[in-house]
Amino acid sequence: MARYAVEVKNLNRTFTTKAVRGKSKKEIVKALNDVNLTINEGELFGLLGPNGAGKTTLIKILCTLLLPSSGEARVLGHDVHKDTNAIRQKINMVSGGETSGYGLLTVRENIWLFSQLYGIPSKEANRRIDMLMKELKLEHKKNSKVRTLSTGLRQKANMVRGFMTDPALIFLDEPTLGLDVNASRLIRDFIKNWIREKPSRTVLLTTHYMVEADELCDRVAIINDGRVLACDTPDNLKKLIHQDSVLKLEIRQVDNVTAFENIAGVRNFTHSNDMASGITRLKFILDDEAIVADIVAAVPKSGSKILSVQKTEPTLEDVFVALVGRGLTNHEV
Ligand SMILES: Nc1ncnc2c1ncn2[C@@H]1O[C@H](COP(=O)(O)OP(=O)(O)OP(=O)(O)O)[C@@H](O)[C@H]1O
Ligand SMILES: [Mg+2]
Incomplete structure (x- = not known):
């Protein structure tokens, strides 16, 4: 039987926003609306959708940071309701725009601190940190204080923190958000190389950059208003719209x-x-x-x-417009 890295069945998540006294009504937001999808081991899978589509909500559920309102989700064979520890030991997550870490420590000290929290033996931690810093071109900043880093460098430090645990499955929430062309390219190349190194590694990333989804992902789920509208390889998605x-x-x-x-x-x-x-x-x-x-x-x-x-040729943008009725308002990378 094929083993899925992620298996999601009839997943729903609603949020109830509090009423502001006298000014607004209590509102119910369906962040995820009957989501079904499977991600194979070894796949680089993308969730593509505009702001508020439900991408982060889905990632949080799969990382066991948030419970579903109803439905099922399994990560590496474990149930997100019951097996949170088993899941957490095998995964990691990096969010774009994340400001994690202690600003007064240096980059190296920060990452080292995390390696100890993760329980990685010292020798191995040093080896992995040096290797990742080199690959992500962060070495020259290892003695700089975290608070002095630019957005791009901070994101690279977050990536070192995330990949350092050698997870079987990594969740990357908008890994190139707000980064310039060079930093985006470096991070995309890093992700591609990482997944190629071992066939058992799996990546789930979210993005609202069409070009990124097209270039990086084996398969893409287009998500809007909490619903998965289509899920396939970028090439097949483009064929969907029958543009000649x-x-x-x-x-x-x-x-x-x-x-x-x-x-x-x-x-x-x-x-x-x-x-x-x-x-x-x-x-x-x-x-x-x-x-x-x-x-x-x-x-x-x-x-x-x-x-x-x-x-x-049709682009993923054309597919998105055909499915959603409007474009993604973003600058392309
Ligand atoms: N804690 C919360 N409380 C109330 N509503 C929430 C909460 N978290 C998310 N939502 C709502 O759920 C919907 C989906 O949000 P989510 O953050 O998953 O979208 P997203 O696809 O990650 O968007 P973005 O591209 O802006 O990151 C949005 O309408 C959002 O306002
Ligand atoms: Mg998000």
Whole structure:
């Protein structure tokens, strides 16, 4: 039987916000609304959704920091209601924008303190801390006080703290929130390398950056208003919206285009000649991406030469808009 790193069934979580005297009514927020999902061991899984979608709530439940209102959740085979200790020993969590740590201690002292709280033997703790600081390019700041660190460096220190326990499953809540392009890239590369090192490692990360979900994740669940709207590989999600993949070619002018007709996998083919500039423009609507090679191969057969190629593809942003009816208001990374 396949073992899931995370298994969530009919999960609900509601919050009741307190009424402000005389001014507002008591309000019930459904932060998670009948969520079902499974994450395989070894997967880099992403929860993608806008502010307030329920991403952090789900992570908190899986980390045993919050109980569900109803439904089931199992982490590495353990029930979040009953087996909190077993879960906590095997996981760790890092949140973007987290200001954990003692500002007056140095980066090294802080991380060391956590290693002792986690009960990692000294020698092993030193080895892991040095290795992680090196990989995350934090070494030069090891003797700086935590309170003097920039957002990016602080997030790297949080990452060292989280990965130091060598968890089987790590939860990363918006790991690149507010970071610049270079720091984001370093952290994304680190995550990719980490999961590749051991097949049993699993990552669940949340993000509202489309590009990040697309680039990093094996599978992505799109979540909005507490509901999972779709869950699949980024490629399959893009296919969901049936936006046709379009290939446009400009070739040196030909009079005969029979070489381009009846190529298997082309749904539609049109062409036009631009006599003035000596160009023939070809447009293909594709059922299958793989046939781009066949089309390109047909150009010399027609006695012509490629001048330009242009292909347009749907993005995860298009998928999100199609599912939610509006875009994610964020700057892309
Ligand atoms: N402790 C709480 N009390 C009341 N409402 C809460 C509480 N925690 C979360 N909520 C509400 O639950 C919903 C989901 O919040 P959550 O923090 O899980 O979203 P999120 O997807 O992590 O959003 P963000 O991108 O802003 O981090 C929101 O409407 C939020 O206001
Ligand atoms: Mg959140």
